[in-house]
Amino acid sequence: MTEFYVFVSGPLAWIAWGFFIIGSIYRLVSMYALAKAKDGSSLAYMSLPYSLRSILNWLIPFNTMGWKSDPLMTVATFLFHIGFLLVAVFLGAHAVLWDTAFGISIPSLPGGFGDAVSFVVIAACAVFAYRRLALPHVKGVTRPKDWFSLILVALPFVTGVLAYHQVGPVLLMTTLHVLAGELLLALIPFTRLSHALFALLTRSYMGSEFGAVRHAKDW
Amino acid sequence: MSRIADRKVADPGLANGVASLTPEKIEKVVNQVLKGETGAKLKVYQETCMRCGLCSQGCHFYMSHDFDPSYSPVNKATETMYELMNKKGKVTPDQIYLMAQMAFTECNLCKRCAHYCPIGIDTGYIMSMVRRICYMLDVVPQYIRDTSHSHASTMNQMWVKDDEWIDSLQWQEDEARDEFPDLRIPLDKEGADVYYSVIAPEPKFRTQLIYQAAAIMHAAGVDYTMPSEPGWDNSDMCMFVGDYENMGRLKRAHFESAQKLRVKRIVMGECGHAFRSVYDMGNRWLGYKNSPVPIVHAIEFYWELIQQGKIKITHKYEKPVTIQDPCNVMRGRGLMDKLREVVHFLCEEVVEMIPNREHNYCCCAGGGVINCGPPFKNTRMEGNRIKAEQLKATGVHDVVIPCHNCHGGLEDIIGYYDLGMHGKFIGDIIYELMEKPEL
Ligand code: HEM
Ligand code: HEM
Ligand code: SF4
Numbered sequence: 099m100t101e102f103y104v105f106v107s108g109p110l111a112w113i114a115w116g117f118f119i120i121g122s123i124y125r126l127v128s129m130y131a132l133a134k135a136k137d138g139s140s141l142a143y144m145s146l147p148y149s150l151r152s153i154l155n156w157l158i159p160f161n162t163m164g165w166k167s168d169p170l171m172t173v174a175t176f177l178f179h180i181g182f183l184l185v186a187v188f189l190g191a192h193a194v195l196w197d198t199a200f201g202i203s204i205p206s207l208p209g210g211f212g213d214a215v216s217f218v219v220i221a222a223c224a225v226f227a228y229r230r231l232a233l234p235h236v237k238g239v240t241r242p243k244d245w246f247s248l249i250l251v252a253l254p255f256v257t258g259v260l261a262y263h264q265v266g267p268v269l270l271m272t273t274l275h276v277l278a279g280e281l282l283l284a285l286i287p288f289t290r291l292s293h294a295l296f297a298l299l300t301r302s303y304m305g306s307e308f309g310a311v312r313h314a315k316d317w
Numbered sequence: 318m319s320r321i322a323d324r325k326v327a328d329p330g331l332a333n334g335v336a337s338l339t340p341e342k343i344e345k346v347v348n349q350v351l352k353g354e355t356g357a358k359l360k361v362y363q364e365t366c367m368r369c370g371l372c373s374q375g376c377h378f379y380m381s382h383d384f385d386p387s388y389s390p391v392n393k394a395t396e397t398m399y400e401l402m403n404k405k406g407k408v409t410p411d412q413i414y415l416m417a418q419m420a421f422t423e424c425n426l427c428k429r430c431a432h433y434c435p436i437g438i439d440t441g442y443i444m445s446m447v448r449r450i451c452y453m454l455d456v457v458p459q460y461i462r463d464t465s466h467s468h469a470s471t472m473n474q475m476w477v478k479d480d481e482w483i484d485s486l487q488w489q490e491d492e493a494r495d496e497f498p499d500l501r502i503p504l505d506k507e508g509a510d511v512y513y514s515v516i517a518p519e520p521k522f523r524t525q526l527i528y529q530a531a532a533i534m535h536a537a538g539v540d541y542t543m544p545s546e547p548g549w550d551n552s553d554m555c556m557f558v559g560d561y562e563n564m565g566r567l568k569r570a571h572f573e574s575a576q577k578l579r580v581k582r583i584v585m586g587e588c589g590h591a592f593r594s595v596y597d598m599g600n601r602w603l604g605y606k607n608s609p610v611p612i613v614h615a616i617e618f619y620w621e622l623i624q625q626g627k628i629k630i631t632h633k634y635e636k637p638v639t640i641q642d643p644c645n646v647m648r649g650r651g652l653m654d655k656l657r658e659v660v661h662f663l664c665e666e667v668v669e670m671i672p673n674r675e676h677n678y679c680c681c682a683g684g685g686v687i688n689c690g691p692p693f694k695n696t697r698m699e700g701n702r703i704k705a706e707q708l709k710a711t712g713v714h715d716v717v718i719p720c721h722n723c724h725g726g727l728e729d730i731i732g733y734y735d736l737g738m739h740g741k742f743i744g745d746i747i748y749e750l751m752e753k754p755e756l
């Protein structure tokens with residue numbers, strides 16, 4: 099078991115990072131090439147100020163028509179995305195890993211806080227799941243792909259919390275956690291989660307199009 | 318959740334088109350469009366749409382059908398384009414019928430949902446590409462198809478013959494000279510400041526709008542002209558049908574007729590979709606980032622005339638009015654402040670609809686939906702109850718509507734929901750209030 103853990107947290111971690119980084123670069127570069135070949139009439143309007151205007155406005159909760167229309171989702175998605183970044187990058191245990199693996203020392207969340215944020219993120223995932231099960235306009239368009247990415251995201255949090263609270267065999271839980279984290283990382287470029295790569299670009303395009311051509315708000 | 322299959326509407330254009338389809342032909346055409354004409358934009362939209370449903374409340378169809386998810390933007394994209402993409406075009410002719418009905422008649426391409434989608438997905442664009450595929454498959458509602466045929470063969474929307482166009486202008490000029498003795502409608506005047514362009518329904522059955530525009534130009538002392546040759550019609554149903562080749566032909570003819578006359582700019586009448594065709598879709602198809610001749614919409618033009626003190630009115634319109642914000646010039650061109658300044662200049666009291674400005678609800682006629690004709694009138698009436706509620710809540714009887722499509726759409730809704738209201742163009746009000754010569 100310990101050997102397996104060493105393998106998972108060693109070579110496998112590098113492989114996961116490889117998938118994530120090379121996969122992301124590949125997806126972005128090939129998408130840009132396709133856009134250049136086929137979407138010239140859209141690319142022509144890209145504008146940095148209008149992109150930023152749009153991104154900033156959508157970063158403010160309840161500032162947009164979309165955010166106003168569904169308060170529960172808005173609160174859940176903001177807590178989820180912020181919580182995800184905080185935990186994935188700044189959790190105490192992860193900060194240690196940044197240091198040992200890459201030699202980068204970053205500030206880390208106080209233990210209790212990191213734990214609390216992890217629970218909040220799990221709760222947000224529960225809200226996402228509730229919407230997919232109970233709200234007809236979400237349920238109707240939900241496909242296995244959407245469940246897959248939601249589970250993919252929730253797994254590292256669930257296993258991480260279990261490991262941290264020493265529920266179940268610690269080594270097994272930690273190994274599972276690391277596996278889940280790596281799976282998530284590796285699959286981001288190839289699932290719905292690829293929106294982490296593309297969402298800023300689609301937002302920027304809409305912002306540019308509305309700002310530069312339509313002279314109207316896109317929020 | 319209702320299903321599109323349960324609300325199938327009989328239409329000869331759709332039925333005849335589907336009758337000659339084979340699965341092989343569908344597959345070939347779908348992939349030809351997907352590979353040849355769409356690119357990263359569509360691919361990213363399909364992939365990054367999180368199926369979160371936040372766009373739903375943006376759509377008047379969804380709001381008007383008691384939150385029936387079948388009408389949400391993401392569902393419409395899922396049942397049409399995303400299905401075509403996932404199946405790589407392996408769908409049945411009957412599915413194409415339903416997809417065409419959805420794309421042509423249950424989406425106005427109004428882009429209101431863009432204000433609701435956090436990712437920035439343009440459902441209007443997605444649905445217009447579905448229409449493009451249906452057009453390539455020759456599955457198009459009969460009425461709008463006829464209109465686009467008119468465009469293709471006469472270069473105008475209403476089968477208006479070249480001489481009839483000139484006759485209509487001269488007729489209006491003649492009529493107007495009773496009221497304004499030295500009024501002219503100058504044809505083909507080279508180098509004029511303004512090239513005034515209209516949509517073909519004006520000479521066909523709304524000639525009083527040409528009369529009024531001529532009266533306003535005359536009173537304001539504008540150096541203007543109207544073209545006598547094809548290219549005069551700025552409307553463009555080919556754009557909504559998905560016939561982009563002819564959309565391009567029409568826009569080229571329009572721009573070139575203005576260039577030939579070496580006018581300073583084009584002023585277009587109170588129409589929304591025509592404006593979309595010159596700043597958004599037609600220009601891009603032709604490879605112009607912006608239109609090659611400066612173009613302003615009537616709202617902006619009247620605003621300028623008012624700023625320059627060239628419009629003199631005897632009094633303000635006394636009855637309270639509300640304002641319809643047409644999607645293509647609000648969400649499309651940000652003319653909401655100018656529109657308000659114009660209306661407040663003309664009218665004593667304005668009661669706003671809520672929501673308004675770029676967040677307005679579409680009239681449900683736009684995007685060519687009204688042009689799909691009588692078979693789909695109920696789609697528009699039931700699909701825009703929210704607009705009726707919005708109108709009713711203002712408590713006024715007059716609606717200022719600076720768009721032809723919105724006029725048609727709102728008049729129908731006002732009738733269907735028995736609202737006892739009446740629509741007016743800005744030109745109607747200016748004409749009514751302006752100082753006229755004593756005779
Ligand atoms: C991006 C994916 C990841 C997420 C979202 C994530 C999340 C979490 C969470 C929520 C906890 C528990 C925190 C708490 O309850 O206080 C945790 C703990 C931990 N994580 Fe991750 N993690 C991820 C990836 C990884 C990876 C790739 C590794 C190692 C290579 C790793 C190593 C650890 C360790 C060692 C702990 C401490 C567990 C313990 O205390 O036994 N995590 N993580
Ligand atoms: C640049 C980074 C990111 C941006 C701009 C972004 C943006 C968005 C947006 C706009 C949505 C749509 C609906 C909503 O608000 O929930 C969304 C949903 C979602 N995001 Fe992200 N995201 C980013 C990164 C991530 C990352 C790194 C993950 C996890 C790996 C993630 C996981 C999710 C999930 C699971 C949903 C779906 C919620 C549901 O099931 O309804 N996102 N994201
Ligand atoms: S009608 Fe307008 S709001 Fe509804 S889906 Fe189409 S573009 Fe979006």
Ligand code: SF4
Pocket residue numbers: 365366367368369370371372373390391433434435436437438
């Ligand atoms: S709001 Fe945008 S991301 Fe969410 S379902 Fe609608 S189109 Fe997709």
